[in-house]
Amino acid sequence: MNLAVAVSAVSPPCGELRKTSQWNVNLEQTFSLAAHPIRNNLLLSRSRDYLVCLLKVPTRGFSKTKARPAKRSMQVFCMDYPRPELENTINFLEAAKLSASFRDCTRPKKSLEVVIAGAGLAGLSTAKYLADAGHRPILLEARDVLGGKVAAWKDEEGDWYETGLHVFFGAYPNVQNLFGELGINDRLQWKEHSMIFAMPEKPGQFSRFDFPEFAPAPFNGIWAILKNNEMLTWPEKVKFAIGLLPAMIGGQSYVEAQDKLSVTEWMKKQGVPDRVNDEVFIAMSKALNFINPDELSMQCILIALNRFLQEKHGSKIAFLDGNPPQRLCMPIVDHIQSQGGQVQLNSRIQKIESNSDRTVKQFVLSNGSVVTGDAYVFATPVDILKLLLPEEWKEIPYFQRLKQLVGVPVINVHIWFDRKLKNTYDHLLFSRSPLLSVYADMSVACKEYYNPNRSMLELVFAPAEEWIARSDSDIVNATMMELEKLFPEEIAADQSKARILKYHVVKTPRSVYKTVPNCEPCRPLQRSPVHGFYLAGDYTKQKYLASMEGAVLSGKLCAQAIVQVYPCHLESQYIILNSVVAVNIVLAFYVLNVSSFYDIPD
Numbered sequence: 001m002n003l004a005v006a007v008s009a010v011s012p013p014c015g016e017l018r019k020t021s022q023w024n025v026n027l028e029q030t031f032s033l034a035a036h037p038i039r040n041n042l043l044l045s046r047s048r049d050y051l052v053c054l055l056k057v058p059t060r061g062f063s064k065t066k067a068r069p070a071k072r073s074m075q076v077f078c079m080d081y082p083r084p085e086l087e088n089t090i091n092f093l094e095a096a097k098l099s100a101s102f103r104d105c106t107r108p109k110k111s112l113e114v115v116i117a118g119a120g121l122a123g124l125s126t127a128k129y130l131a132d133a134g135h136r137p138i139l140l141e142a143r144d145v146l147g148g149k150v151a152a153w154k155d156e157e158g159d160w161y162e163t164g165l166h167v168f169f170g171a172y173p174n175v176q177n178l179f180g181e182l183g184i185n186d187r188l189q190w191k192e193h194s195m196i197f198a199m200p201e202k203p204g205q206f207s208r209f210d211f212p213e214f215a216p217a218p219f220n221g222i223w224a225i226l227k228n229n230e231m232l233t234w235p236e237k238v239k240f241a242i243g244l245l246p247a248m249i250g251g252q253s254y255v256e257a258q259d260k261l262s263v264t265e266w267m268k269k270q271g272v273p274d275r276v277n278d279e280v281f282i283a284m285s286k287a288l289n290f291i292n293p294d295e296l297s298m299q300c301i302l303i304a305l306n307r308f309l310q311e312k313h314g315s316k317i318a319f320l321d322g323n324p325p326q327r328l329c330m331p332i333v334d335h336i337q338s339q340g341g342q343v344q345l346n347s348r349i350q351k352i353e354s355n356s357d358r359t360v361k362q363f364v365l366s367n368g369s370v371v372t373g374d375a376y377v378f379a380t381p382v383d384i385l386k387l388l389l390p391e392e393w394k395e396i397p398y399f400q401r402l403k404q405l406v407g408v409p410v411i412n413v414h415i416w417f418d419r420k421l422k423n424t425y426d427h428l429l430f431s432r433s434p435l436l437s438v439y440a441d442m443s444v445a446c447k448e449y450y451n452p453n454r455s456m457l458e459l460v461f462a463p464a465e466e467w468i469a470r471s472d473s474d475i476v477n478a479t480m481m482e483l484e485k486l487f488p489e490e491i492a493a494d495q496s497k498a499r500i501l502k503y504h505v506v507k508t509p510r511s512v513y514k515t516v517p518n519c520e521p522c523r524p525l526q527r528s529p530v531h532g533f534y535l536a537g538d539y540t541k542q543k544y545l546a547s548m549e550g551a552v553l554s555g556k557l558c559a560q561a562i563v564q565v566y567p568c569h570l571e572s573q574y575i576i577l578n579s580v581v582a583v584n585i586v587l588a589f590y591v592l593n594v595s596s597f598y599d600i601p602d
Contacts, residue, residue, distance in 0.1 A: 079426060081190045084170055084313035091311070095173035098556055099181060102132035105563060111136045111340075112566055115363055115373035117349045120148020121548055122536040123379030124332045125178070125555025131339035133563045138373060139336065140363070142348035146329035148381075149511060150548065160323040160449065161414045161504035164511070165440060165458045167428055171307035171314035172549040174556060182331045188318035189447065195224070195315070197231065197283060197430040203488045204423055207231050211315065218309040231279045243270030247302050255302040259520040263293035263301055283430040286437040289515045289546060290410045290462035300515045300545055317428060319440075322448030347371075352378075354390045359531050375562055379536040379555065383407045383510040398529050404522040405539050407510030409468040411461035413479050414442075414504040421455040421498065423487050433482040437462040454501070457483070464507075472505040512546035513539040526558040527565070534558050 086092050112135040116123050119141035127137035145151045152162040168175060168188055179185050195209035209224040225237060232240070247254055258266060263281055267274075277293055285296045288304060308315040320327055333343045351364040362370040378385050382405045393399050424441040431439055439459035443451040459479060461467065467475055480500075481493045491498050513519070523541045526534050536558040538550035 081192055083185060083188070083190055084193075084316055086170055086173070086176055086313060089173065089311050091171070091173040091307075092176060095177045095553075098174075098560070099129070099132075099177050102129045102556075102559065102563065105133050107134045108566070112375055112562070113138060113373040114375045114377060114562060115371050116140065116377040116379055116536075117363065118142075118148060118379035118384075118537075119146050119329070119333075119343060119345075120379065120537075121150060121329075121551040122538065122555045122558075123148070123377070124329060124336075125174075125552045126377055126379055126536045126558045127336050127341055127343070127555075128178075128332050129556050129559035130562065131336050131341045133559065135562070137336060137341040138371065139341065139343045140347035140349065140365075140371065141343070141345045142380075144345050146325045146333065146343075146345075149508070149551075150324040150328070152323040152325055154323070155504070157502075159416070159456070159502075161506060162324065162412060162458065163506055163508060164410065164412050165428075165438060165460050166324065166548065167317045167319055169307075169314065169549070170316040171311050172544075172547075172552075174553045175549050178332075178552055182335060184328075184331050187321045187327050189321050189445070190316065190318040191427045191445075193220075193313070193316045194427070195430075196425065196427065197279075198432045198486055199230070200432050200485065203485045206429070217312040217314065220312060221309050221315070232276065236273045236275055240272050240276050243267070243272040244305070246270075247306070252306075255299055255306060256520065258302055259297050259299040260517050261298045262517050263296050263298050265517075266298035267293075283432050283437075286460075286462050287430065289512065290408050290437065290460070290464065291514060291516075292463060295514070295516055297515050297517045297519065299520065303543070303545060319445050321446060327448075349380075349388060352376075352388050352390050354392060354530075358390075358392055360533050375532045375534065375566065377534045377536055377558055377562075379558075381407055381510055382513055382537060382539045385535070393530065396529055398524055401522040402524065404519055405513045408512060408514040409464045410508050410511045411464045411467060411475060412506045412508075413457075413459045413461050413475060414506075415457050415459070415476065415479070415483075416501040416503065417455045417457070417491075418499040418501050419455070419490075420451075420453055421457075421487060421490050423490060424455060431459070431482065431486060433485070435461060435467075435478055436482050455498075468507055468509055472503075475505055476500070476503050515546055525561075526554065527561040534561060 087096075112130075114127075114130055114135055114137050116127050116137055116139045119139050123139055123141075124146070127139045130137045143151070145153065147163070149163055150166055152160050154160050170176070179188060193211040193213070195211075196206045197209075199205045199207055207228060207230040209228050211220045211224045213220075215223055225232075247258075250257075261269065263285060264277065266272075267277055267281070281293045281301065284301060284304070285291060285293045288300055289296055336343060348366040349363050350366045353361045353364055353370075355361045360376045362372045363376065364370050378388075382402060386402055389399055420443075421441060424444060426441075426444045428438055428440050428445075431437065437460040439457055441455050442449040442458045443454060443456045449456060461475060461479065467478075477493070480491065480495070483491045484493045487498070489497075523539060524535055525541050526536060528535060536551075536554045538544075538546045538548075538554060540554045540557070542550050542553045542557060544550035544553055
């Protein structure tokens with residue numbers, strides 16, 4: 001799951017726009033960079049793998065004053081909520097136990113050098129937990145920026161733009177544990193436990209699902225659904241609930257069995273009205289996997305619903321308080337390096353060179369250098385792995401099945417406006433637009449991006465398959481036409497109202513794997529049949545599918561697989577070596593004693 005389903009708002013009072021903030025917006029010291037090669041690279045990095053464009057619009061005559069208030073403007077609050085109580089949930093405790101297993105395991109007599117390709121969340125997680133277990137990871141990143149699918153770049157004016165609009169669920173137990181282990185829980189800005197959908201038939205209006213704090217799961221979710229009468233009628237709610245009964249009764253086995261059906265097919269089979277799809281599932285499908293319900297596996301939806309209904313704070317979300325490379329990835333790098341590991345940017349893998357027995361001989365980098373280790377991990381997107389597989393591996397069924405896993409294209413759009421938009425929220429919004437998935441006013445929702453005078457909308461443009469090759473100006477023009485419906489009083493497609501100061505468009509031709517029906521059997525375990533070669537990434541086998549949580553969990557499972565295999569391997573080598581030495585010593589003494597007894601000359 002990539003994006004959240006929780007948004008907050010306040011009732012629109014009459015009068016002018018007012019801004020209140022509980023933040024210290026002077027972040028110069030907080031975000032200052034030390035003289036560090038990786039940190040400094042983050043400032044000026046640009047990507048060859050991501051297509052990025054910046055447009056500046058002349059601002060002649062622009063006044064840096066607040067926009068003229070409308071008669072019924074929104075009162076915008078920048079307010080974070082307390083961190084929810086997550087530590088006592090079953091999933092959090094299981095994740096904590098797995099984390100502790102690395103710290104508490106017997107230290108190896110000889111640390112493994114594990115070479116890891118890819119410094120996204122999967123690669124960083126793998127390296128972090130291997131370091132916790134006493135091993136020495138060597139993490140190689142092809143680009144000059146950390147984060148993979150959570151990468152971000154700083155433009156020449158000091159503004160950040162990201163690969164995607166990322167938020168953090170309460171139902172992300174391994175991610176939440178990771179923040180705690182790094183001591184950065186305070187970098188998550190928790191929002192009100194709500195869900196807000198735009199109303200296409202009522203431009204500028206939104207429909208809320210509010211999860212009450214007093215009710216435990218699943219009753220808080222049931223309350224939120226029952227209290228909302230704008231999107232679904234009571235007969236539709238009843239039929240939807242009846243359709244979900246098999247999932248509630250059948251549990252995980254039922255959920256996994258639905259992988260063979262798309263969302264649309266499952267709804268028809270269960271007799272769920274089409275309006276439930278139109279009103280809810282189109283938006284959910286695009287938020288979860290950037291595709292429409294007729295393509296998405298129903299397993300993906302049921303896993304999300306299962307997490308949200310079982311955990312009181314499962315659907316509650318938080319924004320990171322700044323750019324992901326510095327605020328999330330760098331603390332992981334610092335931890336890895338403090339344990340003796342290495343992280344190298346600009347280290348692109350050109351070839352996986354194998355031995356005659358098919359094991360990995362070395363990674364060959366694009367600059368001609370080679371990197372060797374005791375074990376090897378590929379933590380890149382599955383599409384990159386498939387391009388670099390050695391020919392002799394492609395006939396192995398484990399790798400053949402990867403052909404069915406393909407990354408889905410997605411586009412992230414950032415638009416800076418010349419004024420503060422009033423019809424906005426300190427949260428994430430489902431646009432319910434045919435072209436857009438979710439969006440947020442990051443000048444309100446994120447501390448580092450905070451601006452009291454101008455809005456910056458970050459929007460996920462999906463499905464993007466038909467748009468990924470289009471020009472950035474075409475994409476922004478299409479986005480503005482959709483925004484005109486969301487902000488009818490403030491935005492016009494021709495910019496006769498709010499004007500664009502600049503924009504960034506980040507295209508990812510192959511993002512998370514496309515969660516279509518029947519792809520679950522193709523997802524590989526982290527330990528491959530090639531001895532010493534492992535995989536990490538959200539496409540590998542783990543229960544959270546294509547998400548940040550899935551990436552972090554896959555890294556932990558990959559590290560676990562290595563730790564489980566190699567201690568025995570190293571111990572056996574140690575025993576064999578000691579046995580050989582002992583035998584040699586015994587033979588030496590025997591020969592010496594025999595020579596002495598018979599007085600054999602030297």
